[in-house]
Amino acid sequence: MKLSIRSTTCLFLLTLSLAATHGTAQIFNPADLKLISNEFSFTEGPAVNKKGDIYFTDQPNDKIWIYDTEGQLSVFMDKTGRSNGLYFDKKGNLISCADEKNELWSIDKNKNVTVLVTDLDGKKLNGPNDLWIDNNGGIYITDPYYQRDYWTRKKPELEKQNVYYIPAGKKKMIQLVVDDLKQPNGIVGTPDGKYLYVADIGDRKTYRYTIASEGKLTNRKLMFENGSDGMTLDNQGNIYITGNGVTVYNPEGIQIAHIPINGWTANVCFGGKNRSDLFITSTKSVYTIPTTVKGVN
Template sequence: MSPTPLANGFCFGEGPRWFEGLLWFSDMLGEAVHTVDLNGATSTLQLPGRAPSGLGFRPDGTLLIVSTEDRQVLRYDGDHVTVLADLGDLVPANLGDMVIDARGAAFVGSQAREGGVIVRIDPDDTSSVVADDLDFPNGMVITPDGDTLVVAESTGRRLTAFTVTTDGALVDRRVFADGLDGPPDGLAIDGEGGVWTAMTLAHQFERITDGGNVTDRIDMAGRTAIACALGGPEGRTLFLLSSTDAYPERLIGTKASRVDALMVDVPAPGRFGH
């Protein structure tokens, strides 16, 4: 499988999400959120003074944006950006990725190399810690049935799964995949529960099933794999964000981040959201 370039010229792309015919993604160092369509046309929401990372859409279409260094989650209603939640008193380190469930609850990771946590922001915008003792929690996905959350533990080189209870608690912690080929970063899940995983330092994306079986690999020809998302008109377009380094501080002022795309066999779940 050979990916095709779709858009470039960004500093450090993160948090891709497919929504209403567009790929949305953060440019953490460029202080912006971008969109790109399947023809490569882009638009930009400027976020000066912010370092956006994880993105997610609530059921009403509201975009939530993780502001990493402020340790806040922002809300964008199509016109204005406001602060939804300040998590500074709950987390031990800067924020990272996010996933939103069918109820509109947002799960946000705090990226301590040891002792990282996941915070849940409920639909009423109250916040609580729902998982701890994680080794740099990064990308997150929720399985198509809504019953399981999978999180990438980057420094642990593993994917960890939790059962999601009806009230949003994370219980029954277990290993989804361990001993990975590289530190995992962003994740995407397909309709069969396969988890596309950005293997940063291995310079590839891998599709991994529960238990650690790797069913597909996409080589990025030496580029650093950062994050991915499934979307497109059939839900079978896999969007790949890559850069030239895994460490954002080395990329300040550069424009080497890129979005590639290719078709895969298994589509995204349901309405192509995750």
């Protein structure tokens, strides 16, 4: 049967509508969103340890908090270098984008700090924001510029806002891997180490790169025209982005679900005993929602 343009358009829109409804029903019920606490100033950077506990930052108050698998909140660390994005390495160290002095930190379980990155060729980074660690222990970081009221400087020392890679065990060898984005922010890689997703929040686009040898990135592909503050993936390959609530795209870049949340939604990750609870940081609050999928490392 030959369809008219109008009929084809209607069929396409119906297909998208059904995909979104189907995706939401499969992954989560937005009505199950649970407020954990709204006692913070601005929450960011959730990261999950091997047990399923979530570590996250309250950046204006310079604290890292824990939301454990029993549902309890506690302070892990004060004076965190204004930590923003967080990620656990394979040794259990918490890697932190500490943008008070535009550094990258490694924090062990006893709260001992090792500074991994302090500058790039003698110039301060803009402010490491988010990160992902590959299977070899190499670290990708996004470096957008957001003027902080606790900085003395009033402009960046670097010309562009880029994505960098630090090879494992070579903390002083920070390498430029993406230099043509407007304002990179959210970042996450696939567990098989094949792909890296980078959100250009300044240009409202999210790209997928192929990870090549030595951490280099090739074959850039536009996934969808939407940027993101923070990102995560589930074991079905779906991509979770933040900003206006949480929006979920399938591996082909088609939107399949959305969680509306009042205020700016900064970041997201999976945690809990089964890694099936989605943990969301949103301005002064943190939330969880049960899902039918699981997070990936």
